[in-house]
Amino acid sequence: MPNALIIGAGVAGTSAASVLTKAGWQVRLLDKARAPGGRCATRRIAADPGSAWFDYGAQYFTADDAAFRPVVDADLAAGHLNCWQPAIQVAEPVGDGWRRASSPDRRRRLVAPTGLNHWIRHRLAQTGADIRCVARVVDVSAQADGWRVAIEHDPAPLHANALIITTPAPQAATLLAGLGGHIGQIDALAHADQALRACQSLVVEAPALPDCHGLFVKGGVLAWIADNTHKAGDTAAARRLWTLHATPEFSDAHVEDTPETVQQILMDEFSAITGIVLAQITPVRGHRWRYARPGDGAPDARTLCHVEPEIRLALAGDWLAGGRVEGAWLSGRAAAQALLGQ
Ligand code: FAD
Ligand code: NAD
Numbered sequence: 001m002p003n004a005l006i007i008g009a010g011v012a013g014t015s016a017a018s019v020l021t022k023a024g025w026q027v028r029l030l031d032k033a034r035a036p037g038g039r040c041a042t043r044r045i046a047a048d049p050g051s052a053w054f055d056y057g058a059q060y061f062t063a064d065d066a067a068f069r070p071v072v073d074a075d076l077a078a079g080h081l082n083c084w085q086p087a088i089q090v091a092e093p094v095g096d097g098w099r100r101a102s103s104p105d106r107r108r109r110l111v112a113p114t115g116l117n118h119w120i121r122h123r124l125a126q127t128g129a130d131i132r133c134v135a136r137v138v139d140v141s142a143q144a145d146g147w148r149v150a151i152e153h154d155p156a157p158l159h160a161n162a163l164i165i166t167t168p169a170p171q172a173a174t175l176l177a178g179l180g181g182h183i184g185q186i187d188a189l190a191h192a193d194q195a196l197r198a199c200q201s202l203v204v205e206a207p208a209l210p211d212c213h214g215l216f217v218k219g220g221v222l223a224w225i226a227d228n229t230h231k232a233g234d235t236a237a238a239r240r241l242w243t244l245h246a247t248p249e250f251s252d253a254h255v256e257d258t259p260e261t262v263q264q265i266l267m268d269e270f271s272a273i274t275g276i277v278l279a280q281i282t283p284v285r286g287h288r289w290r291y292a293r294p295g296d297g298a299p300d301a302r303t304l305c306h307v308e309p310e311i312r313l314a315l316a317g318d319w320l321a322g323g324r325v326e327g328a329w330l331s332g333r334a335a336a337q338a339l340l341g342q
Helices: 011-022 069-077 116-127 169-177 248-253 259-274 324-339
Strands: 003-007 026-030 042-044 053-055 082-084 088-094 097-102 109-111 130-132 137-143 146-151 158-160 162-165 196-207 214-217 222-227 239-246 282-294 306-308 313-315
Touching (some): 003 011, 003 146, 003 158, 011 026, 011 116, 011 324, 026 158, 069 116, 097 259, 137 169, 146 162, 162 169, 196 248, 196 259, 214 259, 222 259, 239 259
Parallel strands (some): 003 026, 026 130, 088 214, 162 313
Antiparallel strands (some): 042 053, 082 109, 088 097, 137 146, 146 158, 196 239, 306 313
């Protein structure tokens, strides 16, 4: 039975695993994090499994592609996904203050009943693939019969016929740099250091806002503000968990700032936009995403994946497919199909 190692258990790794296991391959995913999901990241505010949760990476996703829609429709029907219908506003700076205006739309936005991370875990469980977390891959080398993969703090390397790397581009470039020849100079990785931009994020607890569950911010430090309590289906709570995401411009420029500095700037702007006084805003969790969304060095979104069929190596990930959950899903799928010769 052919086998594959997939580095990265995010959306791209999950969709690649799904295609390969359906074709009868034995698949093992390796991820450096403590749990799978990658940028589909969910936390609870307390250890209690019933406590409130929030997504602090991806907030929701859309599904336009004909290949992705059936996956989503099946999970909607089975209750693993919900449609989120937030009251959306757009905020713009005006003079010394901000103007907020409602922005009605009919976009179908998908969320998961207990957070996007749990949707990925559900999808992974469906594949039957083996998943090993806290497994940071530090070296890969091509052998006559496949791939040898070394994991940090583990003296026993793993072997497989095929290798799919779904990490962000800079991490993929580091892993492949030592291989030399044309593999060390893959076009898609030519500008890997500029392939992804950062996102500074902060979750705060603050009061509910009337008629506002999601805010697209134009012209500020923040880009997106989302009421994750409403997303979780609680429409009555007086206090909410709000996820704040900064723009790529601010996040890149402040990537090395202290968490405290970033937190204050994000909270100040949230307060200014919403009119909620700082005394009513409690920080819950800050997170710096160093590689969040595609930047200038990313390949064209139609690239989808990069495959070296003769050595059974594939690169996948959102940065090859225009970013976003849907892009990552299509990228992983394309990489696996290419390895299968489909
Ligand atoms: P990842 O999720 O990054 O998975 C890669 C995995 O590789 C990670 O789990 C990582 O731990 C692992 N890894 C890296 N290096 C190694 C190594 N050496 N060894 C082992 N494992 C390794 N998309 C949307 O559609 N809607 C949104 O609302 C949205 N909002 C977002 C908000 C934020 C703040 C961020 C950061 C992203 C957002 N996105 C959104 C984008 C979306 O999250 C990504 O496009 C998607 O999750 C990427 O999936 P992936 O599998 O390509 O990469
Ligand atoms: P989408 O259609 O909801 O959003 C796409 C873009 O359209 C938005 O960014 C926004 O500028 C605009 N938009 C959508 N609805 C709007 C409305 N009612 N009023 C005003 N503007 C509106 O969904 P998508 O294309 O699937 O994108 C998913 C979201 O993920 C986007 O908001 C994107 O910015 C975000 N994202 C964030 C990061 C990050 O690092 N923070 C990374 C990847 C994606």
